[in-house]
Ligand code: SAM
Ligand code: SF4
């Protein structure tokens with residue numbers, strides 16, 4: 001029987017954050033002033049091993065998840081990540097195995113990832129303007145490094161790629177058309193993401209959010225677009241295609257047009273906590289019972305209970321919260337549970 005939550009949403013996707021570390025310091029995710037030299041990331045013994053992740057994933061797949069995405073932090077920083085990819089690829093019932101990465105380390109990893117069974121890649125790139133991009137990753141990378149990762153992925157056969165771009169008013173919103181044109185020409189699917197109030201460390205303000213509608217209007221004025229129906233229930237991005245047949249873009253409008261009603265995602269943190277929402281305040285530990293010797297059936301019971309009790313719909317209630325209420329809510333950080 002399909003496992004459903006309190007709002008009848010099935011469990012379909014699992015996002016696995018394999019590390020809380022990152023080689024970038026995007027101010028909207030891991031501001032450099034907070035995540036400096038002395039910041040204490042999770043010590044290695046606390047991280048789930050690949051064997052532990054695979055065991056938990058096998059159980060979660062049994063409960064209905066068919067799409068798996070590896071994320072972080074930066075997943076390519078996790079040593080031998082390709083070994084995890086091949087372990088997950090071997091699981092019965094996994095229909096899609098994807099990764100979200102900033103692509104900095106991709107050129108040296110792409111062939112082993114492909115050989116291990118990675119199916120799809122999403123690469124984050126917020127702008128093609130080098131100066132702005134450096135600001136948006138805390139001075140850790142130029143655009144050239146990410147493009148090198150994109151070209152390597154194309155060469156390895158990962159086309160079309162999905163490209164994630166977070167848009168912030170007054171930062172990179174004036175560069176959206178250039179970005180759209182570039183990826184239209186290369187045949188990749190650019191997804192504009194509304195800047196979100198994930199975690200408590202990025203100093204999010206509503207007036208820095210550029211509503212998706214505005215982004216569509218800007219791109220449409222330069223290259224006409226028309227809406228397309230979603231591919232499947234729970235698809236996060238609203239899709240638009242270029243009228244000239246030159247591919248499509250997506251909009252992830254978590255702030256202005258929330259999609260909690262069709263949210264089918266479960267998240268597993270690097271230290272084995274289950275989160276049922278990107279804006280959750282706490283997770284349920286699977287690592288503790290697992291390391292205390294729980295059987296698969298016992299772990300499955302915890303998972304069933306956690307999903308069965310789920311009532312998350314943060315994005316739908318965000319606008320009814322005052323700034324103070326939002327600040328008081330101690331949410332998990334994006335670099336910790338991934339996008
Ligand atoms: N490090 C990888 C990367 O950047 O692609 C994977 C993890 S990152 C947390 C996943 C996605 O979340 C990225 O595309 C990133 O742009 C997005 N993201 C991070 N903070 C965000 C925020 N405050 N609002 C919207 N998207 C955000
Ligand atoms: Fe790192 Fe990705 Fe967060 Fe940027 S968005 S700091 S690349 S985890």
Ligand code: SF4
Pocket residue numbers: 254259260261263264276277278279312313314315316
């Ligand atoms: Fe899903 Fe939570 Fe985002 Fe709503 S706010 S779409 S429940 S992750």
